[in-house]
Amino acid sequence: MSLVVVGSVAYDAVETPHGKIDRMLGGACTYIALSASFFTKCRIVGIVGEDFAKEDAAFLHSRNIDLEGLERVPGKTFFWSGVYSHDMNDRETLKTDLNVFASFNPKLPVSYKSQPYLMLGNIQPDLQRGVREQMNGVRFVGGDTMNYWITGFRPQLLATIAEWDFLLINDSEARLLSGEHNLRKAADVIHGMGPKTLVIKRGEYGAILFRRDPKLGDSHFIVPGYLLETVFDPTGAGDCFAGGFVGYLAESGFDLATGHIHPKELRRAVIYGSVMGSFCCEQFGTERFRTLTRKEVDGRFNEFREFTEF
Amino acid sequence: MSLVVVGSVAYDAVETPHGKIDRMLGGACTYIALSASFFTKCRIVGIVGEDFAKEDAAFLHSRNIDLEGLERVPGKTFFWSGVYSHDMNDRETLKTDLNVFASFNPKLPVSYKSQPYLMLGNIQPDLQRGVREQMNGVRFVGGDTMNYWITGFRPQLLATIAEWDFLLINDSEARLLSGEHNLRKAADVIHGMGPKTLVIKRGEYGAILFRRDPKLGDSHFIVPGYLLETVFDPTGAGDCFAGGFVGYLAESGFDLATGHIHPKELRRAVIYGSVMGSFCCEQFGTERFRTLTRKEVDGRFNEFREFTEF
Numbered sequence: 001m002s003l004v005v006v007g008s009v010a011y012d013a014v015e016t017p018h019g020k021i022d023r024m025l026g027g028a029c030t031y032i033a034l035s036a037s038f039f040t041k042c043r044i045v046g047i048v049g050e051d052f053a054k055e056d057a058a059f060l061h062s063r064n065i066d067l068e069g070l071e072r073v074p075g076k077t078f079f080w081s082g083v084y085s086h087d088m089n090d091r092e093t094l095k096t097d098l099n100v101f102a103s104f105n106p107k108l109p110v111s112y113k114s115q116p117y118l119m120l121g122n123i124q125p126d127l128q129r130g131v132r133e134q135m136n137g138v139r140f141v142g143g144d145t146m147n148y149w150i151t152g153f154r155p156q157l158l159a160t161i162a163e164w165d166f167l168l169i170n171d172s173e174a175r176l177l178s179g180e181h182n183l184r185k186a187a188d189v190i191h192g193m194g195p196k197t198l199v200i201k202r203g204e205y206g207a208i209l210f211r212r213d214p215k216l217g218d219s220h221f222i223v224p225g226y227l228l229e230t231v232f233d234p235t236g237a238g239d240c241f242a243g244g245f246v247g248y249l250a251e252s253g254f255d256l257a258t259g260h261i262h263p264k265e266l267r268r269a270v271i272y273g274s275v276m277g278s279f280c281c282e283q284f285g286t287e288r289f290r291t292l293t294r295k296e297v298d299g300r301f302n303e304f305r306e307f308t309e310f
Numbered sequence: 311m312s313l314v315v316v317g318s319v320a321y322d323a324v325e326t327p328h329g330k331i332d333r334m335l336g337g338a339c340t341y342i343a344l345s346a347s348f349f350t351k352c353r354i355v356g357i358v359g360e361d362f363a364k365e366d367a368a369f370l371h372s373r374n375i376d377l378e379g380l381e382r383v384p385g386k387t388f389f390w391s392g393v394y395s396h397d398m399n400d401r402e403t404l405k406t407d408l409n410v411f412a413s414f415n416p417k418l419p420v421s422y423k424s425q426p427y428l429m430l431g432n433i434q435p436d437l438q439r440g441v442r443e444q445m446n447g448v449r450f451v452g453g454d455t456m457n458y459w460i461t462g463f464r465p466q467l468l469a470t471i472a473e474w475d476f477l478l479i480n481d482s483e484a485r486l487l488s489g490e491h492n493l494r495k496a497a498d499v500i501h502g503m504g505p506k507t508l509v510i511k512r513g514e515y516g517a518i519l520f521r522r523d524p525k526l527g528d529s530h531f532i533v534p535g536y537l538l539e540t541v542f543d544p545t546g547a548g549d550c551f552a553g554g555f556v557g558y559l560a561e562s563g564f565d566l567a568t569g570h571i572h573p574k575e576l577r578r579a580v581i582y583g584s585v586m587g588s589f590c591c592e593q594f595g596t597e598r599f600r601t602l603t604r605k606e607v608d609g610r611f612n613e614f615r616e617f618t619e620f
Binding site for chain 1: 396397491492493494495512515516518529530531532533534537538539540541574577578580581614615617618619620
């Protein structure tokens with residue numbers, strides 16, 4: 001039983017107030033899988049060029065991530081560079097070279113098709129739908145999207161998320177998708193589009209889980225963000241949130257026989273998502289995941305309990 | 311045993327996306343006392359002009375608020391007008407007529423001086439200190455301030471808050487006061503200035519309580535904001551937070567004999583502050599407090615538990 005993760009595998013160059021890195025492993029698929037790998041077996045689907053380093057493949061492999069679905073083709077790997085503002089609340093993209101990612105058309109290895117869990121990183125909605133259609137035993141599916149697809153590919157996106165169990169987006173995306181500024185109203189509209197589990201990410205302020213349950217009705221759960229002493233580099237934090245969320249559910253929260261998720265497990269999944277997002281910010285890129293242990297992950301989960309209980 | 315509240319009593323004109331009111335009761339002292347009155351007996355210190363309406367005095371009186379310290383002098387009451395942005399995250403001040411408030415020099419009635427609890431609304435720091443000095447039995451004192459005093463009256467402000475048990479400010483004020491962007495570092499600096507209990511308000515995102523305890527060390531507690539379906543008018547929400555916070559502690563959280571506050575009680579006080587701030591936004595100005603009941607207050611307290619527990 002494992003989690004299939006689809007999305008970009010990239011090299012990034014970032015500059016934050018704490019320093020500058022010219023080239024580091026990145027991409028939504030990378031971050032999601034690394035984060036989820038602390039909870040469950042992951043199998044990734046992506047595309048890279050001839051420049052994809054052996055050491056990076058080895059790092060993913062060391063986290064027990066299946067790379068069979070990582071296509072290698074002539075050309076260069078997707079490259080993105082950006083610079084963060086002093087308070088880290090804004091970032092400016094300096095360069096986006098799609099390279100081989102421009103021709104990404106995910107094809108799933110046979111061994112992936114019967115897996116029960118699918119997390120679709122932020123890519124063109126038709127591609128996300130195509131992956132979903134290749135899976136024959138999927139029980140729990142969802143993903144991420146972004147403003148570009150919400151405004152420019154709306155019909156395709158709506159057809160795609162209509163089949164999703166969960167959607168993870170940030171607050172501005174939720175407002176754009178729903179046409180509602182108020183997040184309760186936005187969640188109501190988005191539930192009607194398909195996903196009965198909606199996580200709205202609010203950056204440093206945490207996240208809100210909105211759930212529409214056929215028996216229990218509508219409910220929500222709010223978690224504040226973890227207060228880091230230093231935010232070193234927020235690149236990938238949202239994807240690591242997604243990886244922790246779906247990884248935890250794949251590990252222990254989802255009953256494959258009945259398809260049931262206990263509401264408390266969904267809440268815990270949101271906490272594990274927050275935990276993984278916070279660790280991601282502690283070092284540049286994916287660096288923190290080289291040394292992170294499950295004990296540290298669970299320790300921070302307990303910290304969330306300590307600073308929110310009353 | 312009662313709470314003395316000092317600050318502005320005013321008339322406001324506000325415009326929000328939900329409507330426009332040309333004149334309504336307002337001012338920090340008013341909001342704090344109305345909010346705290348759901349928990350404890352309040353006695354206010356303020357100044358108003360000849361135009362202060364009988365109906366407004368009667369409203370405060372109906373909430374069991376002692377008006378002996380509300381000075382009435384020739385002239386007009388402090389008047390402020392402002393307009394909120396569409397998303398309510400910004401407001402523009404259109405007019406500030408200090409009127410009789412310009413000569414405010416708080417003098418405490420004898421019956422006030424021996425009260426144990428003192429909440430100083432946002433006024434000139436020397437005036438805040440002067441009030442503190444008139445009290446002879448005060449056991450728990452603190453207040454609010456703003457950017458204007460932090461930058462222009464820094465030495466006076468530092469001398470004033472050095473004697474405070476608690477300080478309630480928003481995140482941008484905490485950063486300005488401490489010179490630190492990171493809120494954990496900011497709290498560390500502010501604890502060193504005097505107040506061992508610091509509440510940093512974050513608007514719609516909730517609040518953080520930072521506490522330095524001689525025995526238990528440093529700790530913090532984070533509460534997310536309540537998700538209102540409609541934010542009708544946020545005027546006064548921060549002051550209502552303060553009123554709920556200190557009002558609850560005066561009611562039940564503070565041990566007068568030992569001066570001890572249980573950490574859990576401080577957390578609950580932050581929740582009651584959040585509850586009162588959220589009710590304040592449901593109608594224009596102080597309107598919500600005309601019909602609000604303690605049962606509704608406690609009901610929303612329980613809602614906070616429901617949407618934060620995991």
